[in-house]
Amino acid sequence: xxxxxxxxxxxxxxxxxxxxxxxxxxxxxxxxxxxxxxxxxxxxxxxxxxxxxxxxxxxxxxxxxxxxxxxxxxxxxxxxxxxxxxxxxxxxxxxxxxxxxxxxxxxxxxxxxxxxxxxxxxxxxxxxxxxxxxxxxxxxxxxxxxxxxxxxxxxxxxxxxxxxx
Amino acid sequence: xxxxxxxxxxxxxxxxxxxxxxxxxxxxxxxxxxxxxxxxxxxxxxx
Numbered sequence: 232x233x234x235x236x237x238x239x240x241x242x243x244x245x246x247x248x249x250x251x252x253x254x255x256x257x258x259x260x261x262x263x264x265x266x267x268x269x270x271x272x273x274x275x276x277x278x279x280x281x282x283x284x285x286x287x288x289x290x291x292x293x294x295x296x297x298x299x300x301x302x303x304x305x306x307x308x309x310x311x312x313x314x315x316x317x318x319x320x321x322x323x324x325x326x327x328x329x330x331x332x333x334x335x336x337x338x339x340x341x342x343x344x345x346x347x348x349x350x351x352x353x354x355x356x357x358x359x360x361x362x363x364x365x366x367x368x369x370x371x372x373x374x375x376x377x378x379x380x381x382x383x384x385x386x387x388x389x390x391x392x393x394x395x396x
Numbered sequence: 397x398x399x400x401x402x403x404x405x406x407x408x409x410x411x412x413x414x415x416x417x418x419x420x421x422x423x424x425x426x427x428x429x430x431x432x433x434x435x436x437x438x439x440x441x442x443x
Contacts, residue, residue: 276443282418283437290426298426305420305436313440314414320440322404322420327435330399339427343398344434347423356423363423367438370416371408378406380422386406 276318282307285327288344299339300347300356300363309370322367322380338396348382349393361393401435412440 286305289298326332326344334343347363358364365380378386382394412418418438426432 276441279440279442281412281438281440282420283435285433285435287431288424288426288434289431290429292428298431301424301426303420303422303424303434305422307418307438309412309414309416309418311414313412314416315411316442317407317409317411318440318442319405319407320412320438323401323435323437323439324397324422325401325435326397326399326432328433332398334398337397339425342427342429344424344426344432345397346402347425364421365423366421368417368419368421369408370413370418371410372413373410376408380404384404386404 278321279310279313281309281313281320295355300350300354302356302364320367320369320378320386322386346380346382348391349395351395361395362390365390397434401437 282305284305286303288301288303289296291297291299291301293299324346332343334341337343337345339345346365348365349362350357352359352361366377367380367386368375368377370376378388379390381387382391420436420438424434
């Protein structure tokens with residue numbers, strides 16, 4: 232199975248999550264669900280879902296509204312099947328309720344939901360220094376580790392530099 | 397982000413600790429229109 236096929240499987244899985252949430256009228260929350268079950272077998276290995284779910288992101292009409300620089304904390308517990316061996320850790324996000332949504336740019340004015348990287352400090356919800364906290368906290372054998380989502384893709388050892396757009 | 401999943405990935409050498417907590421902290425914006433449902437997934441890929 233190649234990378235494109237794995238991506239399609241991931242999108243299908245996230246779409247199913249969205250459909251399930253829509254059916255149950257899931258409230259806005261930061262509650263995560265976990266699943267220890269492998270979701271797919273890839274050549275030479277297995278993808279294990281460590282944590283998955285969905286969360287509602289409100290739509291802001293103005294600076295300072297909910298949905299403008301909205302902090303989300305999603306938590307779970309590492310299943311036995313994902314522990315103790317080296318491998319790759321992957322974070323996936325998708326606008327699950329709008330599978331046909333296409334973004335011409337990753338900017339809030341595009342109509343798309345965005346992960347926020349940095350903004351001017353005088354705006355509501357912007358931390359000192361202007362760089363937002365987009366971080367995965369995990370526990371390795373040597374102790375707790377944070378890796379940071381990067382605007383350029385990948386998970387990095389340090390947060391992105393301040394670069395508001 | 398749109399209806400196609402965005403993905404961030406890195407390799408870890410030591411492996412995760414069983415039954416340990418995992419937390420994903422995000423700051424996101426949706427400006428205008430209606431609220432949206434964000435699907436999220438953290439996957440560990442062995443091999």
